[in-house]
Amino acid sequence: MKPILELKGITKRFPGVLANDNINLTLNKGEIHALLGENGAGKSTLMNILYGLYDPDEGEIFVNEEKINVSSPRDAIARGIGMVHQHFMLVPVFTVTENVMLGDETTHLGGFLDRKSPAARIREISDEYSLEVDPDSYVRDLPVGVQQRVEIIKLLYREADILILDEPTAVLTPQEVDELFTIMRSLVNSGKSIIFITHKLREVLTFADRITVIRGGKVVGTTTPKEADQNQLASMMVGRDVDLALNKKTANIKEKVLEVQDLVVLNDLNQVAVNEVSFNVHSGEILGVAGVQGNGQTELVKAITGLSHPVEGKIDLLGQNIDRSTPRAITELGSAHIPEDRQQDGLVLTATIADNLVLNTYYLDPFAKGVVIQEDQIRDNAENIIKNFDVRTPSAMIPVGSLSGGNQQKVIVGREFSRSIKFLVAAQPTRGLDVGSIEYIHNRLLEKRDDGCAILLVSTELDEIMELSDRIAVMFDGKIIAVVDAEGATKEQIGLLMAGVAEA
Amino acid sequence: MSKKEKKQDTKKKDAGKIFLEEASKSPLTLTILAIFSGLLLGGLLVAVTSVEVYQAFDISFWEGIKTGARAAWSTYEALFFGSIGNPGKIIEAIRGGEAEDIRRAFNPFFESLVVSTPYIFAGLAVALGFRVGLFNIGVEGQLYIGAATAVAAAIFLKGLPAIIHVPISLIAGFIGGGLWGFIPGFLKAATGGHEVINTIMMNYIAFRLSEFLLRGPLKNPEGFTPVSAPIEESARLLRFFQPPIRLHLGFFIALLVAYLVYLLLFKTTWGYTLRTVGANPRAAKYAGMNIMRTTILAMVISGGLAGLAGANEVLGVNHNLALAFSSGYGFDAIALALLGNSHPMGVVLSAILFGFLKNGAIQMQLSAGIPIDIIAVLQAFILAFIAAPAIIRTVYRLKEPDIDIDAVTLHGWGGN
Numbered sequence: 066m067k068p069i070l071e072l073k074g075i076t077k078r079f080p081g082v083l084a085n086d087n088i089n090l091t092l093n094k095g096e097i098h099a100l101l102g103e104n105g106a107g108k109s110t111l112m113n114i115l116y117g118l119y120d121p122d123e124g125e126i127f128v129n130e131e132k133i134n135v136s137s138p139r140d141a142i143a144r145g146i147g148m149v150h151q152h153f154m155l156v157p158v159f160t161v162t163e164n165v166m167l168g169d170e171t172t173h174l175g176g177f178l179d180r181k182s183p184a185a186r187i188r189e190i191s192d193e194y195s196l197e198v199d200p201d202s203y204v205r206d207l208p209v210g211v212q213q214r215v216e217i218i219k220l221l222y223r224e225a226d227i228l229i230l231d232e233p234t235a236v237l238t239p240q241e242v243d244e245l246f247t248i249m250r251s252l253v254n255s256g257k258s259i260i261f262i263t264h265k266l267r268e269v270l271t272f273a274d275r276i277t278v279i280r281g282g283k284v285v286g287t288t289t290p291k292e293a294d295q296n297q298l299a300s301m302m303v304g305r306d307v308d309l310a311l312n313k314k315t316a317n318i319k320e321k322v323l324e325v326q327d328l329v330v331l332n333d334l335n336q337v338a339v340n341e342v343s344f345n346v347h348s349g350e351i352l353g354v355a356g357v358q359g360n361g362q363t364e365l366v367k368a369i370t371g372l373s374h375p376v377e378g379k380i381d382l383l384g385q386n387i388d389r390s391t392p393r394a395i396t397e398l399g400s401a402h403i404p405e406d407r408q409q410d411g412l413v414l415t416a417t418i419a420d421n422l423v424l425n426t427y428y429l430d431p432f433a434k435g436v437v438i439q440e441d442q443i444r445d446n447a448e449n450i451i452k453n454f455d456v457r458t459p460s461a462m463i464p465v466g467s468l469s470g471g472n473q474q475k476v477i478v479g480r481e482f483s484r485s486i487k488f489l490v491a492a493q494p495t496r497g498l499d500v501g502s503i504e505y506i507h508n509r510l511l512e513k514r515d516d517g518c519a520i521l522l523v524s525t526e527l528d529e530i531m532e533l534s535d536r537i538a539v540m541f542d543g544k545i546i547a548v549v550d551a552e553g554a555t556k557e558q559i560g561l562l563m564a565g566v567a568e569a
Numbered sequence: 570m571s572k573k574e575k576k577q578d579t580k581k582k583d584a585g586k587i588f589l590e591e592a593s594k595s596p597l598t599l600t601i602l603a604i605f606s607g608l609l610l611g612g613l614l615v616a617v618t619s620v621e622v623y624q625a626f627d628i629s630f631w632e633g634i635k636t637g638a639r640a641a642w643s644t645y646e647a648l649f650f651g652s653i654g655n656p657g658k659i660i661e662a663i664r665g666g667e668a669e670d671i672r673r674a675f676n677p678f679f680e681s682l683v684v685s686t687p688y689i690f691a692g693l694a695v696a697l698g699f700r701v702g703l704f705n706i707g708v709e710g711q712l713y714i715g716a717a718t719a720v721a722a723a724i725f726l727k728g729l730p731a732i733i734h735v736p737i738s739l740i741a742g743f744i745g746g747g748l749w750g751f752i753p754g755f756l757k758a759a760t761g762g763h764e765v766i767n768t769i770m771m772n773y774i775a776f777r778l779s780e781f782l783l784r785g786p787l788k789n790p791e792g793f794t795p796v797s798a799p800i801e802e803s804a805r806l807l808r809f810f811q812p813p814i815r816l817h818l819g820f821f822i823a824l825l826v827a828y829l830v831y832l833l834l835f836k837t838t839w840g841y842t843l844r845t846v847g848a849n850p851r852a853a854k855y856a857g858m859n860i861m862r863t864t865i866l867a868m869v870i871s872g873g874l875a876g877l878a879g880a881n882e883v884l885g886v887n888h889n890l891a892l893a894f895s896s897g898y899g900f901d902a903i904a905l906a907l908l909g910n911s912h913p914m915g916v917v918l919s920a921i922l923f924g925f926l927k928n929g930a931i932q933m934q935l936s937a938g939i940p941i942d943i944i945a946v947l948q949a950f951i952l953a954f955i956a957a958p959a960i961i962r963t964v965y966r967l968k969e970p971d972i973d974i975d976a977v978t979l980h981g982w983g984g985n
Contacts, residue, residue, distance in 0.1 A: 372854060393857025404855055413849045424845070425856040428838040436837040 068130075069094040069258050070115075070146075070227055075124035077110055084110040085121070086282040092227065092260060095253050099273035100262045103302050103499035104470060107282040108262045112229050116148045117141045128227070147220030148229040151236075153212055157205035162187060164204055165219050183222070190221045194251050210241035214248065228252065230261040234268055235497065238357045239527060240564065246272045264302070264499055266295045267528065280304055303501045311507055314515060316535045319348040322488050322519035323369070328378035330364045338364035340543035341378070348487070351510065351520040353534030353551070355527060357563055361543040362523045363405060366492050369521070370402045371395040382488060396425050398488075401481035405492035405523070407470075411477045414466030418458060419447035421465045422480050446483075454479035455505070471502030478509060489513060492523045507533060527559060541565040596910060602961050604922070607951035612641030614946060615939065644939050651932020652681045652925040672814050677932060679816040683886060685924025687712075687895070689823035690878035691902035692909060692916040693830050694746075694871045699911040700834060701867035702847035707753060707768025708875040709899025710775030711746035715876020716883045717779050718745025720787065720797050720890040723804030723883070734803040739822070739880050746876015747869045749775060754868025758861035764868070772899075783892060797890040806885035819885035824917065826877065831913040833870075843867055875899060904952050923948070 070092040077085040084107045092098050102108045113119045115126065117135035126133055128144050135141045141148070155164050162184045171179045184200040191198045196214045204212060213233060220228055230249075234242045249259055249272065263269060269276050270290045278285045278301040285301045299307040323346040330339035339361045346352045356362055367373040369380060371392040380387050387395050396402075404410035412421050423432050423443050431442045447461035456475045458468055465476055474494070481489065491510060495503040510533060514520055524530050530537055534551045539562040547562050616622050616637030626633030654677045662674040691708050698705035705711075719742030726734060753767035782788075783795040790798070806817040834840040846853040846863045854860055878898060883890050905923050909915025930944035954961050961967065 370855075371857075391857060391859075392855065396857055402855070409849070409851050410855045411852065413845055413852050415848050416845070420841070424852065427841050433838045436839055438836055438838060438841060 067094060068092060069128065071127040071130075072111070072115065073125045073127070075111060075114060075121050075126075077107075077114060077119060077121050083282050085114070088124070088279070088282075088284050090277055090284070092258050093275075094258055095256060096274040097249055097253055097259045097261060097272060099269040099276045100260055100279065101264065101266075101269055101276055101298060101302060102279035103264055103501065104497075106279045106302070108279055109231060110282075111279070112148065112231060112260070112262060115141065115146060116229065142223050142225065145224065145226040146229070147223060147225030147227070149213065149216040149220065149231065149233060151232040153216055155204045155212060155215060158203065160201055160203055161198055161207075161215050161218070162200040164215060165200075165222050169223065186222060187218055190218055194221070194248060194255070196248060208241075209236050210238070210244060213237070213241075213245065217248070217252075226257055228257060228259045230259065232262055232264075234263065234265060238525070239560065240357070242268070266298050266500070269298065270295065278302055299500050302499075307500060307504060311511060311532055313511055313532075316351075316514070317349045317517075318535070319517065321345050322348050322383060323521065324381040325369070326379050326381075328365070328368060328375050328380065330361070330368045330373065330375045332364050338543055339368065339375075342540075342543075342545050343378075344538055344545060344548060346488070346519045346521050348517050348519050349514060350535040351514050351522050351533050353530035353537045354521065354523045354540055354545075355530045355537055355559055355563055356525065356540035358525045360540045362492070362525075362540055365540070366402075366405065366490055366521075366523055370400070370490055393425070399484075399486050400488045401484065401486040401490070403474075403477055403481060403489070403491040403494050405496075407474055407477055408466075412465050412473060415464055417447075417462050418451070418456070418465050418468070418476060419443050419461045421476055422447045422450055422461075424480065426484065450476075450479040450483055453483070454509075471498045474498060474502060474506065478506060482509065482513060486513075486518060489518055489520045490523070491520060493525065494522070495524075495526070495529060527556060527563070531556060531559070539563055598967065599958055599961055600908065600910075600955065602965055602967075603954035603958075604951050606954055606961065606964070607947055608645070610950050611943060611947040612645065615641045615644045615943060643937055644933065644943065647933040647937035647939060648926075648929040648944075650929075651677055651936065652929025653678050669811075672810060672812075676813050677928065679810070679814045681925040681928040682820050682921070683815050683817070683924075684928045685921045686820045686823050686885070687878040687882050687898045688902065688905060688920035688923050689820075689827060689917055690874055690881060691898045692905045692920045693827055693913060694874035694878070694899075695902045695906035696909065696911040696913065696916050697830060697834070697843075697874065698867060698871045699906060700847050701843045701863065702850065703754075703757075703864065703867055703871070704765050705750070705768055705868065705871045705875075706765055706903065707749065707771045707775075707872070707899075708878075708902050709895065709897065710768070710772035711749040711872040711875035712879035712895055712899050713775045713779045714749040714879070715742040715746035715873075716879030716890055716894070717782055717787065718742055718876070719880030720800060720883050723800035724787075724798055726804075727801060729801075729803055731803045731805075731807075734801065735806060735818075735884065738800075738804045738884055739877065742876045742880025742884075743873040744876070746879065747873035750868040750870075750872015750875070751865065754865040754872075757868070758864040779890070780892060783890065787890060789889075795892050799889050800884065804884055805888060806881070808885075815886060817885040819881040822877075823881070826874070827913040827917045830874070834913070839866075875902075878902075901948075904948065908952065908955055 068091040072088060072090040075085050075088040088111055100108050100111070110119065114121045115135065117137045117140050120136065126135060128146070133144050135144065135146070156167065159167070162180050165187055166183045171183055173179045187198070187200040190196070196218060198211060198214050198218060204215060207215070213236070217228070233245060237245060249261070253259060261273070270293070273290060275287060275289055276293065276298070277287045278298065280302060296307065325345070326343050328339055328342045329337060332338035342365065344352065354362055354365070364373065368375045371387065371390050371394065375388055382395065382398055382400060385398060387398070408414060413424070420443070423446065426432055427438070432439055432446070444461060450456070451458060451461055454475050456468070456472050456479065458472065465473060468476070494506055494510065498506070510520060510522070522530065522533055531551065531554070536548055537551050537554055537559060538545045538548045539559060540546070541563065542565060546565070619637070619640040622633055622637045622640055625636035654675055659674040662670040691712060694708045694711070695705055719738045722741035723734070723738040726737065729737070749771060753764045753771055756762040756767050757764045780795065783797060787797045789796055806819050808815060808817045810816060834844065842853070842858050842863055845856065846858060846860055850860055879895065882894060887894055901923060905919040906916055908919040926944050926948065930941045933939050934941045
């Protein structure tokens with residue numbers, strides 16, 4: 066097979082960092098090539114060089130065995146290279162057609178936009194690859210999965226042969242992920258070639274033709290799904306042995322800690338988001354709440370943590386009614402919360418790590434005597450947590466926003482776990498984290514459970530739910546449609562429940 | 570690996586270089602360079618707007634440059650004499666030994682401190698708001714209300730000893746301004762009404778209200794103009810020298826209050842709450858802080874500090890309340906709080922700078938005939954450089970700073 070794209074000896078230095086170190090990569094015509102690596106391994110830098118956003122310090126790029134020079138995205142597109150960024154570059158108030166033609170508008174009569182012929186072309190492309198995108202709908206009305214297909218159409222409209230997809234599955238539901246991979250397969254079958262960037266092992270093994278693993282700016286190796294398995298790939302990514310199978314002891318379930326009865330919660334738009342939900346969580350167990358994003362999980366967590374109040378039903382925590390309690394009162398009962406959006410809710414990014422580590426205890430002894438803040442105690446506390454929870458930072462006194470995502474999450478976990486807690490809500494605790502951090506946080510959650518803490522785990526990652534939970538509650542359309550024992554439950558069964566297709 | 574490299578790197582460099590590098594990252598360096606550049610551009614502006622310079626260019630190029638430099642020099646000389654004092658006169662007065670001459674020679678310096686005092690209070694008011702993510706544009710109005718309540722306490726309470734009357738009048742000023750801050754604070758917390766709009770509107774109400782008071786209840790019954798009666802002797806802030814020096818106790822009270830605001834913000838749990846709500850209200854809510862209460866409290870304290878600015882002027886300088894007695898202290902305060910990075914220490918320093926510039930400008934206009942507006946332009950240059958640090962960094966080739974931990978987050982019009 067002839068390589069359509071070759072990168073030779075690409076090196077890129079940033080002040081203090083060697084982001085890409087002599088990287089070689091070949092992409093064959095008609096293949097899906099996965100670029101696998103942890104956050105910060107240099108995947109995105111490499112792709113930005115290919116797309117003309119960065120100039121490499123050394124190295125050459127060949128397309129169809131011809132050396133090319135890309136100094137801007139325009140050059141890249143002219144050479145048939147197109148990229149879909151992780152965060153879409155779409156104008157929400159424009160139609161699909163307007164978005165696709167943006168920057169490459171067809172006009173007639175010397176200045177009037179011609180929308181008809183681009184729309185027809187988009188319809189053709191959509192039919193050819195069964196993308197099912199209506200050129201006249203507004204982007205803001207489209208689900209995320211369809212928006213992503215609009216981005217792909219943008220590339221096909223410009224006749225790109227090499228498609229780069231940066232973390233394309235990060236924003237998708239499991240169903241949308243399957244659809245995306247069907248589309249990718251039909252694209253390569255008709256002669257396109259795809260590089261897709263990810264850090265999710267399962268996807269790589271299921272959908273890629275070849276896999277290149279990058280660590281610390283270097284290529285660690287290239288393999289195929291047939292030759293590799295998850296543990297092997299994880300070790301290549303992290304650079305040490307990783308045991309993905311968790312060491313999970315049998316649960317020692319004791320008394321009831323949280324009791325939720327006939328709960329009704331409204332969302333920000335005053336629509337019913339949680340509809341007559343009832344369940345219990347016991348000491349020593351993890352109850353996993355599975356469900357596709359947006360089926361009421363966020364609102365359920367808000368009600369349980371006091372960030373909003375239910376309109377009907379009741380919530381009892383450790384025998385006390387907390388329907389109308391403030392977040393502080395609930396925290397003081399011995400409850401902890403790892404919030405879904407760690408940067409918005411869980412941290413003050415501009416404040417120091419030390420200050421963030423006392424975010425919900427700063428007013429208590431020993432961190433305050435009366436109203437006077439005890440800075441030494443706060444610093445000691447920070448140094449302890451940084452050590453015990455393996456937060457990688459040069460100092461406790463730097464802004465938490467300068468840490469990587471995994472270390473930010475360790476700050477939150479450290480803060481919540483270093484109090485004595487009896488109940489924990491963990492919402493999407495590993496979203497966007499790398500393999501090493503995921504492994505770490507999973508083990509900590511299990512440790513807490515074995516200590517007798519009651520844990521409510523909310524996650525859209527079905528694998529995570531299956532691995533950690535003792536019981537699984539499936540949420541669909543605001544209701545808990547089933548609670549099943551994790552032991553004996555199958556992925557297919559839960560997946561169908563999540564889609565609202567099957568009854569338990 | 571990269572860490573090791575860095576360590577070796579720093580070892581190789583000599584101490585002086587490291588100092589320069591660190592200094593070039595510091596926000597203080599940026600501020601000083603901004604002030605310096607503002608002065609430089611201001612001088613250029615004086616030169617290009619001076620008729621004599623053009624006439625001199627007709628003679629020769631060199632003559633033109635010389636005249637331009639002289640014009641700029643004489644402007645800044647007049648500014649210096651007006652704000653700090655004329656060294657020649659000071660030496661002469663000391664040699665002469667006449668007490669009044671000596672006071673007169675030193676007066677510009679002390680008068681600048683007098684002008685700085687309301688700037689300190691008003692700057693603290695704005696800075697405290699900024700720290701909590703609130704844009705208090707209503708400092709001018711709160712200042713007027715604070716002045717009115719302070720004057721009322723200082724006129725209508727009679728027969729008190731100064732040790733009681735002065736604090737009561739100051740507290741009355743704090744309460745008046747605090748009340749005026751409470752209203753927009755409450756509206757924001759309860760209804761989400763944006764404080765920028767509401768404080769601006771409250772300004773107009775305050776101006777008209779003080780006008781009403783000065784034509785009605787507070788008017789001096791013995792006079793015909795809208796001016797209040799003089800305040801009781803016992804409510805006046807102590808002056809340290811004989812006339813013409815007007816330096817009074819208010820300046821030191823301002824420094825004390827700045828220190829108290831510093832303690833409040835950075836050393837107490839209240840301050841931790843205020844700063845967290847300012848930096849990330851969603852995280853504050855998650856952590857169990859009461860956003861509504863904090864917002865209202867912040868506006869009350871901010872308004873109270875503004876009220877102290879007004880009280881200080883009427884109790885320390887004017888000894889009565891007149892229409893339009895404040896020449897925009899509350900609006901200048903927004904700029905100087907930014908200049909001081911919303912830190913009490915920074916506010917004190919920039920308030921003193923503003924006080925010296927303002928006082929010097931008046932003298933400059935009188936003695937050198939330079940329009941007072943040049944100072945406004947100068948301040949504008951300095952602030953533009955502060956607001957656009959990239960210009961200063963490029964011109965002086967400074968390093969990008971590491972993430973600024975003291976950066977104050979302001980929320981936009983979204984209001985959350």
